[in-house]
Amino acid sequence: MSDFLIISVPAEGDPTKAYRDLSTGLTKYPVAQSVTEFAVPQNLKSAVFCSVTRKIAQYMGEVLEEQRHKLEDNLLVNGFSPSLYISQFQWDTAKYPIKQTLQSLYDILSENLSRLEADLRVRSTNYNNIKGALHALEKKQTGSLLTRNLAEIVKKQQFVLGSEYLITVAVVVPRTAYKEWEATYETLVNMVVPRSTELIFEDQDNGLWTVTLFQKMLNDFTLRAREKRFIVRDFVYDEKAIEDSKNMFSKLEADKKKQFPPLFRWLRVNFGEAFSIMMHIKALRIFVESVLRYGLPVDFEAILIVPNRKNYKRLREVLHNMYEHLDNLALSSTSDEEMAGAGMSHGEYYPYVSINVETNFVDAH
Template sequence: MKYTFISVPALGDKQNTFLNIKGKLTDYAQTYQFNIPEFKIGTLDALVVLSDDLVKYDTVFEQSVNKMADMLNNLLRGQQANLQDQLLVNDKPIAEYITTFQWNTMKYRTDKSLQETTGTLSQEVTAIDNIMKNKMNIYTQNKNALQTLQRKQTGNLSVRNLNGIVKKQHCVLNSEFLTTLIVAVPKALYKQWNNRYETLTDMVVPRSSNKIAEDEEFGLFTVTVFQRTIDEFCHKAREERFIPRDFTYDEDALQTQQRELAEVSATEREQQAELLRLTKTNFGEIFASWLHLKALRVFVESVLRYGLPPDFSSVTISPKPKFEKKVDEIMVAQYGSLGGVHGQSFKNDNQDEILDHDLQSTLCSIRT
């Protein structure tokens, strides 16, 4: 859905102006009053500068909202949850929050300057962005560590962790001269391995190779060699497309590995739950800040266009499907001749330009 915020001169009667717009659009759009309080205005020169700043902040806030929504979508992936149901603002669905918007006077006092309120909104969004970036980096690091451990558990025999596969009886232990190497051999090369392993280097114990495990791609073989020939044997084995595995038998290694996997997995789940909670909360905070910024934009642009004292009616318009163009045409027909404070009139040969500059849509649109 798309929402556009506009303002038009109220001529002393905001309610009647709103009802007039609502009546003209009743078949083509939903219309709602966009309630904006009166602010401390300051000088017009300051408003012109602030108007430019608000455009820039609007873009930044929108990017932050989208990043938060993407983050939430990624965290929910694989869960039985609908993203739209999770995107809440003040415990309301987005559409309800937009169409029932009320300025938060407790948080953003209207007796403060527009510049100060804008600065407060920007600081809040920046702080949330930084917090979520740090939280996401920590979570990503831990998730990558977990995936690395899981790959070692589930990969083929050329890469997976061998603890629990290689048993004590497969290895020569506590020998001053001999050691057992573990080699992953592609299935197509079994015959080549059996014919060649004894002669790859000197000091290989004859008939010492045994297949101890097998998967769809590889067989896992032991071979006993003298320790002084380990490097040479491994080099020769790689030339033959055999894969020596870096492995040292440790009785406690399997338990250590399982404990590490359980701890990292538990940490990842805890971090994901915390990040999910923070993302939901902070999405609502940033979206609320964005809508308050929209209200500031409409107010500032309206004062600059229509002058003082502020006398305009601000409206939220949500066109029905396929009627966006029709809504624009109706609004241009009704208000396209507005010429601002000095009553200039504009020609209707470029309706888009009129709509943007005279109708005060101020590009304040939101898609949900």
């Protein structure tokens, strides 16, 4: 069910009466929360719906992360909630002069949407790259000992450094195999330094042990250890590399923090811009479909209805009963091609012009 319905009915020379008749007819039943006139300029010179509004709203929710509960408060259009903006909608003649042709107006609206979509793509890609790289580093710092970055775990004094012959390696051993490791590590290959192993860290499943051996035996030791489910990590203690890794993490955190405010401001402003464009396109559709349905001269009344959710089906029934007499006129004067061009389908055909408007972006996914 839609949050709003914008419908159009023939005015028959008296738009006020058309609105009053509909409003009076609906008040007999608990099917609508409100019924108001919807301002569509009727002197437009003769559209297809598209919008990036939902994309912007969804991405705003993504960048808010754990603050996503604040999304709804930031989805504003000219300072108003989408629902209030719709209820007070007026055609923006400064941006979209009604003296221009429908095609020109649609081109302007479409170009503005395309610009917003392209800008969103660039901004989101840049921010997502930083966010993704930061997430990858965070994952390496908190994952399993089999994959996580060991730089934050080990200490310099736990490794033999600067030796021409000896090397200290880090080995991941299942917690259930500690005794086997201590009993066998010295004999996996020749030239392992006796009593050189030390448990330096544990997670839920494994322990990280160091062991020192001759460098030339490293490949054989790695293979023999793997046969017993002891995994030698490809890690060399390098102070510069460790410092570079820490600096990269700090830089990415700083970059993300720096980019968030301007990105979020852009999303807030341009959600409103995209929503406004969307509503102008819907107004164009109301105009075009009304002309196709009811003919020239232009004589229709556009009305905004806020349905009662529990009685949505009943609302459609009441509207159908009020305007079913339009069916013969509409079906006899409107071809299949015209209906398709106006965005209508047989599956959702009504005897009056009807366009849905959704405003729930918080639960979009």
